[in-house]
Amino acid sequence: MMATLSDITLRTNQWITPHIVIFAIVLLSLPLWIAPVGLYQYIGIEIAIWIIFALGFNLLFGYTGLHSFGHGAYLGVGAYAFGLFQHHVGVSLIGGLLAAVVAAAIAGGFVASFVSHRRGIYFALMTIAFGQVFWFAAIKLHWITGGEDGLLGIPRPNLNLGVTSVDLSHNTALYYLIAVLLIVITAFTWRAVNSPFGRILQAIRQNETRAAFIGYEVWWFKWAAFTLSAMFAGLAGGLFAMAQESAYPDVMSLHQSGLIVMMVLVGGGLVNFWGPVLGVIVYFIARDILGSFTEAWLLWYGLMFVALVMFKPEGLAGVLAGVNRNNGVALKNLPAKIAEGK
Amino acid sequence: MIQFVPHIINGLTLGLLFALIALGFTLIVGVMEVINLAHGSLFALGAYFALAIIGGGWFGDTAFGAWWAALPVALRYITALIVAPILAGVAGMVLELALRRTYGKAPLYGLLLTFGAALVIEELIRLGWGTGEQSLSIPHAINGAILLGGLIFSKYKLFAAGFAVLAIIAVWLFLEKTPYGAIIKAGAHDGEMVRALGFDLASLRLLVFGLGAGLAGLAGVIMVPIWGLRPHVGVDVVIPAFLIIVLGGVGSFWGSVIAAIIVGLSVGITGAYAPAWSMMSMYILLILVVGFRARGLFGKKSALET
Numbered sequence: 001m002m003a004t005l006s007d008i009t010l011r012t013n014q015w016i017t018p019h020i021v022i023f024a025i026v027l028l029s030l031p032l033w034i035a036p037v038g039l040y041q042y043i044g045i046e047i048a049i050w051i052i053f054a055l056g057f058n059l060l061f062g063y064t065g066l067h068s069f070g071h072g073a074y075l076g077v078g079a080y081a082f083g084l085f086q087h088h089v090g091v092s093l094i095g096g097l098l099a100a101v102v103a104a105a106i107a108g109g110f111v112a113s114f115v116s117h118r119r120g121i122y123f124a125l126m127t128i129a130f131g132q133v134f135w136f137a138a139i140k141l142h143w144i145t146g147g148e149d150g151l152l153g154i155p156r157p158n159l160n161l162g163v164t165s166v167d168l169s170h171n172t173a174l175y176y177l178i179a180v181l182l183i184v185i186t187a188f189t190w191r192a193v194n195s196p197f198g199r200i201l202q203a204i205r206q207n208e209t210r211a212a213f214i215g216y217e218v219w220w221f222k223w224a225a226f227t228l229s230a231m232f233a234g235l236a237g238g239l240f241a242m243a244q245e246s247a248y249p250d251v252m253s254l255h256q257s258g259l260i261v262m263m264v265l266v267g268g269g270l271v272n273f274w275g276p277v278l279g280v281i282v283y284f285i286a287r288d289i290l291g292s293f294t295e296a297w298l299l300w301y302g303l304m305f306v307a308l309v310m311f312k313p314e315g316l317a318g319v320l321a322g323v324n325r326n327n328g329v330a331l332k333n334l335p336a337k338i339a340e341g342k
Numbered sequence: 343m344i345q346f347v348p349h350i351i352n353g354l355t356l357g358l359l360f361a362l363i364a365l366g367f368t369l370i371v372g373v374m375e376v377i378n379l380a381h382g383s384l385f386a387l388g389a390y391f392a393l394a395i396i397g398g399g400w401f402g403d404t405a406f407g408a409w410w411a412a413l414p415v416a417l418r419y420i421t422a423l424i425v426a427p428i429l430a431g432v433a434g435m436v437l438e439l440a441l442r443r444t445y446g447k448a449p450l451y452g453l454l455l456t457f458g459a460a461l462v463i464e465e466l467i468r469l470g471w472g473t474g475e476q477s478l479s480i481p482h483a484i485n486g487a488i489l490l491g492g493l494i495f496s497k498y499k500l501f502a503a504g505f506a507v508l509a510i511i512a513v514w515l516f517l518e519k520t521p522y523g524a525i526i527k528a529g530a531h532d533g534e535m536v537r538a539l540g541f542d543l544a545s546l547r548l549l550v551f552g553l554g555a556g557l558a559g560l561a562g563v564i565m566v567p568i569w570g571l572r573p574h575v576g577v578d579v580v581i582p583a584f585l586i587i588v589l590g591g592v593g594s595f596w597g598s599v600i601a602a603i604i605v606g607l608s609v610g611i612t613g614a615y616a617p618a619w620s621m622m623s624m625y626i627l628l629i630l631v632v633g634f635r636a637r638g639l640f641g642k643k644s645a646l647e648t
Contacts, residue, residue: 067453117636118632118636121449121453122588122636122637125584125628126628126632129585129588129625129628130629132581133622133625133626133629136621136622136625137622140618253577255577262458265454295468296468296469298461298464299461299462299465299466302459302461302462303462305461306455306458306459309455309458310443313451
């Protein structure tokens with residue numbers, strides 16, 4: 001019997017759990033140890049951005065059971081919105097990020113109104129089609145988006161804290177901004193999936209017809225989950241534009257949209273809240289380590305992915321949980337144990 | 343009105359080619375209810391095999407290689423047209439063996455597995471043939487242009503469209519006029535019962551998947567002289583194929599053929615007036631149709647919806 005996300009025995013209304021505290025400590029201390037372990041600061045930025053994307057994506061993919069294969073589009077929309085805001089409205093960090101989230105919410109909400117009445121494979125197909133439309137538009141509307149080259153020279157605006165202003169042009173400073181945002185978002189997502197709203201999403205995954213018969217407006221919840229995950233993607237996109245100092249259509253391609261699915265699944269997003277986090281970390285580390293040995297690192301990553309789908313669709317989190325299950329202590333119950341002080 | 347005719351004929355030709363591309367995909371999804379996202383990569387693989395056969399790259403500087411290179415292009419082309427799809431079919435069979443573990447689970451897993459396989463095949467192609475753009479030589483007899491009623495047409499495109507018609511009819515006959523189609527279709531719905539009736543479902547599925555992959559490879563060999571060849575071609579191909587299946591309705595053979603022709607016409611006509619947006623028109627078409635008809639034009643209820 002495959003474990004599911006809804007097996008978590010403890011239902012908390014806590015915003016902060018021991019896991020989140022550990023995660024926050026790791027994130028905030030990362031600049032201190034990333035160089036000694038042989039990595040570099042920029043990969044920390046990439047990982048943090050993609051975790052934001054992946055956590056939001058898993059609200060839809062893992063929790064609601066809606067398999068979007070076109071989510072790269074909203075990351076791209078966020079990136080372009082951030083860039084266009086800096087170029088045409090004014091150089092502002094908050095403004096740019098807000099523009100990214102709002103633009104992605106509009107794009108996601110628009111698409112969601114088409115797809116939220118669909119399920120199964122038709123849902124996946126529609127998301128692919130819409131993803132391609134956005135990708136295509138980004139390439140062809142070159143007077144807005146810069147075509148295949150994308151928007152270049154996007155500035156990294158300073159963070160204004162009222163009394164002082166922080167220069168984000170240095171990667172470490174930018175990393176801290178993203179890490180803090182990520183911690184807030186992790187707590188928010190954790191709270192959301194354990195809220196009544198989150199439980200309805202899971203009910204829809206388990207049996208959509210039954211959820212509708214209980215009296216929930218299923219399509220509205222699907223719409224909300226889709227739009228919410230698009231907003232996460234938009235925020236990630238805005239941060240990505242800032243990190244890359246550019247925005248380009250490549251992130252919207254089917255290939256990239258497929259990669260986020262792979263990351264979430266490899267990590268175990270189907271069975272564990274932390275699956276997407278694990279998946280993103282594994283992907284980027286694999287890219288750098290395998291990539292330093294061979295040009296064809298995606299071949300090995302792809303083979304690993306195929307093997308996981310065949311033998312352990314629960315992903316790495318499922319593998320870890322399986323190790324612990326023998327002792328009668330599933331990994332997913334650990335938060336409960338820790339909370340009870342055992 | 344008369345200036346419209348070439349666009350319509352171009353669109354129809356393109357539609358038939360799209361139908362050929364989607365054929366293997368239709369076969370696999372219709373009979374086995376598996377979405378084969380590696381379809382495009384098998385298409386590319388078939389084309390690269392043909393490249394190796396026609397160019398003689400595999401035989402190197404041996405005496406056989408020299409003899410082979412001296413043969414007329416037509417002969418090498420025909421050999422490629424037969425051998426390359428078979429090789430792609432074998433690759434498809436290997437994929438089917440891996441895919442067996444996902445039968446009976448949610449359709450998502452088949453989708454994911456074939457997506458991973460697509461990535462792997464694409465990387466293997468990059469390793470084997472490099473990342474550059476390649477082209478395939480075709481026999482002189484079907485090269486060049488032809489004048490029909492005062493209009494110029496590419497001979498090769500007409501040849502390819504004719505070939506597509508033949509392939510469509512052959513697959514339809516296989517599905518409707520032989521018992522295999524019915525058995526495999528029944529197997530997708532109730533495998534236990536089909537096995538109880540004494541059919542060897544496992545080898546039938548292997549056969550169908552091999553056939554579907556072979557058709558993908560065949561489409562690759564046919565299409566590459568028109569579209570050019572790069573490792574990434576798989577993605578460019580799997581999307582239209584995918585789209586056509588959904589537009590026509592999953593599980594409907596003629597639905598997908600008709601959808602392919604509609605898509606061909608819309609791409610052809612858009613291409614005449616706004617070339618940059620021609621490929622976009624098919625996505626808009628899909629969204630319009632599926633937005634109103636959940637199962638596409640001719641779709642029936644399918645196991646893939648749960």
